[in-house]
Amino acid sequence: MPAALRPIRWPASTPEALRKETPFNYAVGPDGNVPKGTSLIEGEWPGVRAGRQSGAAEAGPTGKLWVNANGWRVQQEQAGNPEQRVWLDHGATGNRVLTPYDYLLAMAEAETYGARWVVTEDAAGELPALTQAARFFSEHEEWTDWATVAAAGVISDFQGPIRTLSQEVLNLAGRRTLPLHVITPQRAEQQPALAPGVKAWLYLSMKEPSPALRAKLWSFVDSGGLLLSASPLQTAKATGSSNGYQWFNRGKGRIGVPDQKWSNPYALAADLHLLLGREHDTVRLYNTTAVNVHYTASGDGRRGVVQLLQYAGLRAEQNVTVALGRSWKKARLYTLTAEKPEPLIVTESRFGADIPVPALSTYAAIELEA
Amino acid sequence: MTCFNRRNFLRSAAAAPFLPIASLRAEAPAAPVAVAQCKSYGQELLPTLDEMFDQLGGLERIVSGKTVAIKVNLTGSPMYRLGHDPAELAHWTHPNVIGCVMHLMNRAGARRIRILESPWNTTEPLEQYMLEGGWNPSDLLHAATRVEMENTNYLGAGRKYSRLMVPGGGHMFRGFDLNHSYEECDVFVSIAKMKEHATAGVTLSMKNCFGITPCTIYGQGSPKDEPGQRPAGGRGPFHSGDRQPAASALPENDPSTPRQGGYRVPRIVADLVAARPIHLAVIDGIESMAGGEGPWNRGVRRASPGVLIAGTNCVTTDAVGTAIMGFDPMATRGTPPFEHCDSTLQLAELHGLGTRNLSRIEVLGAPIQKVLFPIRKV
Numbered sequence: 001m002p003a004a005l006r007p008i009r010w011p012a013s014t015p016e017a018l019r020k021e022t023p024f025n026y027a028v029g030p031d032g033n034v035p036k037g038t039s040l041i042e043g044e045w046p047g048v049r050a051g052r053q054s055g056a057a058e059a060g061p062t063g064k065l066w067v068n069a070n071g072w073r074v075q076q077e078q079a080g081n082p083e084q085r086v087w088l089d090h091g092a093t094g095n096r097v098l099t100p101y102d103y104l105l106a107m108a109e110a111e112t113y114g115a116r117w118v119v120t121e122d123a124a125g126e127l128p129a130l131t132q133a134a135r136f137f138s139e140h141e142e143w144t145d146w147a148t149v150a151a152a153g154v155i156s157d158f159q160g161p162i163r164t165l166s167q168e169v170l171n172l173a174g175r176r177t178l179p180l181h182v183i184t185p186q187r188a189e190q191q192p193a194l195a196p197g198v199k200a201w202l203y204l205s206m207k208e209p210s211p212a213l214r215a216k217l218w219s220f221v222d223s224g225g226l227l228l229s230a231s232p233l234q235t236a237k238a239t240g241s242s243n244g245y246q247w248f249n250r251g252k253g254r255i256g257v258p259d260q261k262w263s264n265p266y267a268l269a270a271d272l273h274l275l276l277g278r279e280h281d282t283v284r285l286y287n288t289t290a291v292n293v294h295y296t297a298s299g300d301g302r303r304g305v306v307q308l309l310q311y312a313g314l315r316a317e318q319n320v321t322v323a324l325g326r327s328w329k330k331a332r333l334y335t336l337t338a339e340k341p342e343p344l345i346v347t348e349s350r351f352g353a354d355i356p357v358p359a360l361s362t363y364a365a366i367e368l369e370a
Numbered sequence: 371m372t373c374f375n376r377r378n379f380l381r382s383a384a385a386a387p388f389l390p391i392a393s394l395r396a397e398a399p400a401a402p403v404a405v406a407q408c409k410s411y412g413q414e415l416l417p418t419l420d421e422m423f424d425q426l427g428g429l430e431r432i433v434s435g436k437t438v439a440i441k442v443n444l445t446g447s448p449m450y451r452l453g454h455d456p457a458e459l460a461h462w463t464h465p466n467v468i469g470c471v472m473h474l475m476n477r478a479g480a481r482r483i484r485i486l487e488s489p490w491n492t493t494e495p496l497e498q499y500m501l502e503g504g505w506n507p508s509d510l511l512h513a514a515t516r517v518e519m520e521n522t523n524y525l526g527a528g529r530k531y532s533r534l535m536v537p538g539g540g541h542m543f544r545g546f547d548l549n550h551s552y553e554e555c556d557v558f559v560s561i562a563k564m565k566e567h568a569t570a571g572v573t574l575s576m577k578n579c580f581g582i583t584p585c586t587i588y589g590q591g592s593p594k595d596e597p598g599q600r601p602a603g604g605r606g607p608f609h610s611g612d613r614q615p616a617a618s619a620l621p622e623n624d625p626s627t628p629r630q631g632g633y634r635v636p637r638i639v640a641d642l643v644a645a646r647p648i649h650l651a652v653i654d655g656i657e658s659m660a661g662g663e664g665p666w667n668r669g670v671r672r673a674s675p676g677v678l679i680a681g682t683n684c685v686t687t688d689a690v691g692t693a694i695m696g697f698d699p700m701a702t703r704g705t706p707p708f709e710h711c712d713s714t715l716q717l718a719e720l721h722g723l724g725t726r727n728l729s730r731i732e733v734l735g736a737p738i739q740k741v742l743f744p745i746r747k748v
Contacts, residue, residue, distance in 0.1 A: 093491065129710035274494060286451045287665070321454045350506050356454040 005035060006134055007087050008119035022127060023134045026117050034087060040118070043070040043088040045102060046109050048290050048312050053351055065290040067311040072170035074113040076158055080184040088113040100126050101314055101362055104133055106334060108363035111137040112294045112307040116142035133336045140334075140365070145306050146296035151280040152197055152272055153181035155188050155213075156204035168265030169272070174292050177285050178273045180275045190215040200226040200276035202268070209233065224250030226276060234259050243275065264274070285319040291360065295324070297368075304328065304368040308360060317359040326352045330369040336362065374670075386454040391435075398725040400425065401683035402732040403690040407741050408656050409676040411466040415656075419470050422680045423478075426736040432557055432682070432717030434479035434649055439555035442468055443578045444487045444565050445664055450501030452665040452672060457503050460672060462658040463561050465746035466653050467654045467678075469513040471561060476514035483514050486551050488523035488581045493600050495515055496521045522549035523601045524586045531587070531597065534619075534645040540623060541637035541717055547587055547597070547619040557649045560684065560697045564655030564675060564691055566662045566745060567610060569631040570639065571707035572695060574688040576714055580605065580635070587616045608638050630712030632703075640717035643684055645721070653679040655694070660748035675743035685724025685733045689715055699726040706746070 009022035019027075021186055026035065034301035049066045070088055078084045088110045103119075103126045110117035112132075119130060152173070158168040172239060173180050181195040185205055188194060189212045194201070201220065203209065209217060221227050228245070232238070232255055238246040245256035256275060262268050283295045283306065289348045290312035306322055332341035344366060347354045355366060404422035404727045408414055423429045443463045452460035489499040495520040497507040511517045515632035516518050520526050528550030540549035552558070562578035583605065586592055591602025595617045607613045611629035627633065633707050655677040660668035677694060681687030692715065697707045699715055715726040725731065728738075 270494075274498055278498050281501070284449075284452075284502065284504070286449050288449070319451065319453050322453060349504065351504055354454070 004120075005038075005085075005116070007034070007116055009121045011121045011124055014124065018127075022131050023138065024119055024131075028087075028089070029131040032089070037083070037085055038085045040087045040089055041073055043089050043110075043117075044068045045088045045093055045096060045098070046070055046105050046309075046311055047096075047102060065312065067175070067290050067292070069171065069174060069292055069309075069311065070109055071113045071174055071294060071309075072167060073294060074110070075170055075180070075182040076113045076167060078114070079156070079158070079182040080187050086110075086186060087118050088115050090120065090143075099313070100120070100129060103130060104362050105309065105311065107133050107137075108336065109337060111144075112309060112363075130337075137335070139303075140229070143296060143365075144303065145309075146298050146303075147195070148179050148181055149197070149282045149295045149304065150179035150181050150195075150295050151198060151282055152178060152202070152276050153183065153198040154202045154204060155183055155185055156202075157184050157186070157207070158345075160206040162204050162206060162262075163222050163294065165268070166267050169202070169269050169341055172266045172269040173272065173284055176269055176273055177281075177283060177293055178269065179282055179293070185209055185213055187333045188216065194220055198225075199280050200228070200272060202272050203227060203233075204262075218250060221253035221255055224252035226253060227255045228260065228272060228275065229255060229257060244271070245275075256274040265354075275349055278327075281351075282325045284304045284323040284325075286323065288317050288360075291317060291320070291323070293322075302370045304370075306355075306366040306368065308364045308366070310360050310362055310364075316359040318359055320357040322355045322357055322359050322366060322369075323349065323351050324353045324355070328368040328370055330352050331355050331367045333357065334365040334367065341367065398685065398719045398722050399683065400725045400727075400730040400732075401681060401686045402734050403681035403683075403687050403692070403736045405690060405736045405738065405741055407676055407736050408675075408678045411464050411656060415466055416473065417469045418678060419467075419652075420474055421440055422678060422735060423474060426680060426682060428699050428731060429478035429480075432478075433475045434496075436556035437482045437484070437554070438475055438480045438559060439484045439486055439551055440468065440471070440559045440561055441486050441578055442622055443573070443581070444489060444499065444503065445581065447668060448499055450665045450672060450707045451709065452659055457674065458505075459657045460670075461563060461565060461664045462503065463498075463563050463654050464656065465510060467652065467656070469510055469560070471652055472513040474534070480514065482516045482518065482559075484551055484555065484584070485510060485517065485519045486522045486549070486602070486679075486712070488549075488584060489521055491523075491585070491601055491603065492633060493521060493524050495519065503613070505699050520549065520551050522551055522582060524599070524730060525549065525584070525597065526551070528554075530583070531619075535593050536641045536645045536721075538644070538721065540641040540644070541720075542634060543620060543626070543638065543641050545620050546583060546642060547615075548582055548646065548688055549584055552582055552646050559650040559652065560648045561652045561654065562676045563658055564639055564653050564679070564695065565658045565663055565673075566657050566661060566695075566707060568667050569602045569635045569711060570714055570727040571636075571709075571711055572688070572692055572697070572714075574653055574691045575648060575654065575684045576639050576643045576718060577730060578687050579646065580608070580639050581647060582642060583608070587619045592616045599660055609635060636712045636714040638719050639714045639723055640723075644723060645716060649682060649685040650679050651679075652686045653687065653691050655679060655691070657741070660745045671748060673743070673745055673748045674747070675741070677741045677743060683724040685715060685718045685726055688718075689724075689726040689728060689731060690733060690738065692726075693728060693738050694743055696742065696746060 392665030531547040532553035609631035
């Protein structure tokens with residue numbers, strides 16, 4: 001069963017006894033063999049991107065540090081099949097010298113999004129720490145079944161000329177701390193209903209939606225939703241123009257069609273966020289520079305987890321506050337090094353709940369109880 | 371023997387820029403300043419402000435039937451906090467102060483109120499920026515009958531930038547191209563935070579106006595010739611003088627002057643408040659910070675001065691604020707809080723905007739000694 005498997009590329013010299021002592025129980029060979037139900041995709045080593053000239057950290061279009069992240073790759077891969085187990089395989093490092101922190105981040109990042117990282121041959125020296133981390137994630141496997149707490153979503157087939165645009169929207173929405181539901185048109189069509197809680201969908205495909213999906217999207221708009229789409233989906237005449245969009249009212253909601261063809265993924269992610277409105281944010285982070293967040297909750301909404309990935313290396317982020325758009329009663333902090341969880345103070349706020357987090361390095365999970 | 375001809379006079383003026391200009395000016399005007407102790411942003415806030423405005427002669431005479439523009443201080447990214455505390459408890463003007471002032475202005479007959487700020491590096495609506503910082507902008511939008519907000523860091527809702535000139539030519543700029551909202555108002559109000567400033571010594575009602583300049587023109591990444599569509603970067607060029615504004619705006623008077631923030635920023639601030647006069651200055655010193663203007667400064671810490679200051683003259687108001695912070699408002703470069711910069715108070719006084727001489731300023735309400743909060747001792 002793929003969920004129980006943990007992939008690794010063993011160095012040939014590894015003794016059989018050592019192989020059996022670790023939780024890494026699936027050896028990936030040079031041919032990239034993977035079990036059925038698993039998709040092996042190429043990622044890149046996570047971390048802050050260094051500038052080409054200075055070697056200093058590079059700022060991205062968000063104004064924040066530019067990070068190489070892989071969560072969006074997993075989301076894209078799972079968009080058409082959430083049951084698919086995704087294994088992330090990071091290739092050559094180029095000139096980058098990896099540190100113990102990099103291996104832990106690679107594992108934590110993949111696990112956060114419900115994927116597995118294929119442990120690389122050169123990570124042999126870090127096996128004790130990686131083993132401990134793998135056991136931690138195994139103990140919290142249920143988190144991977146929980147749904148993203150998001151008010152925005154992207155419907156995309158990630159094909160044709162919009163492939164890169166769609167991928168970068170996922171990536172940059174993450175840097176804006178805008179969680180997304182991601183789904184392909186085919187799967188959206190098959191599902192009984194679009195994801196509950198989503199108030200704005202971005203439809204990114206070169207193909208018009210099928211009649212069945214269009215009916216779902218219209219129903220979503222009729223009930224007050226916001227849809228951004230390259231075409232008005234055969235809805236009647238535009239009722240106005242603002243913020244770079246032609247607006248088509250339907251029922252209680254509206255469809256926005258861009259005045260100019262979408263080309264800038266950061267601007268598109270920002271449009272989705274701001275046209276939705278920050279009042280619908282589900283999570284905000286304060287005092288972070290290179291942190292991505294993955295916020296999920298159980299189906300009944302009684303439990304949740306905020307997983308924080310810190311991409312800036314060993315330098316811990318200080319005074320981080322996680323603000324959540326709903327109230328939670330209890331919060332516990334897990335890290336990959338602490339033996340037991342630490343209770344956190346949850347303060348009610350106008351937004352919902354504020355949770356101060358002690359110094360944050362590499363990875364932390366805040367488990368929540370309503 | 372020294373020969374005092376015109377050439378020598380000008381040479382000495384360049385070496386000591388304040389003295390000759392000051393000697394040519396008439397005495398700067400004085401105006402009273404209201405001061406009150408206020409320990410929280412709770413129920414005591416509204417009556418305290420109400421009484422302060424009464425002491426100043428009432429808001430009616432200032433705002434009745436007028437369009438009021440309020441510049442608030444939302445400096446830095448909304449994602450910055452000093453420790454875990456919300457920004458309004460350290461470096462942002464507290465929304466309750468803004469809301470109470472708006473409520474009182476509404477009661478005094480203000481026709482329309484516009485809240486203005488140039489948020490960091492974005493064209494996002496001000497409401498969205500506030501939300502990101504954890505505020506609920508609808509509280510402010512409903513604090514008076516006709517309230518608008520505008521992000522003034524770019525062209526915004528205007529068709530063109532408004533050019534506001536500095537009477538007398540300016541220390542550094544003859545005029546500025548600003549968002550239309552700074553011209554299209556009858557009354558201009560600065561609601562500032564009482565805090566130190568790493569470059570300018572203190573942040574009070576005048577320094578708050580540094581942020582009225584659009585970064586589409588004056589920002590680090592503004593295009594060379596025309597204003598940008600979006601602000602790109604901060605106001606680094608104002609600090610360092612490493613580039614001129616977009617050529618569509620007026621350039622510096624003299625690009626050979628020192629390229630140093632402590633020289634430039636106080637002059638630019640004095641020029642700005644001369645070009646866009648402040649009719650009412652309100653300083654939120656209830657909760658604040660010491661050591662700088664934002665969490666990004668080294669060694670900063672929370673402070674709770676528990677004081678409110680208001681006046682109709684920005685120089686006299688800031689002079690009283692400076693005194694309450696434990697400094698001498700007559701201080702010049704090299705003396706706290708102006709160890710590494712010139713005094714904005716002095717430069718504004720040279721513009722003839724107001725006096726910084728406490729002996730000429732009537733303090734109403736709480737005496738300075740009663741609310742004295744030596745901020746460097748925090």
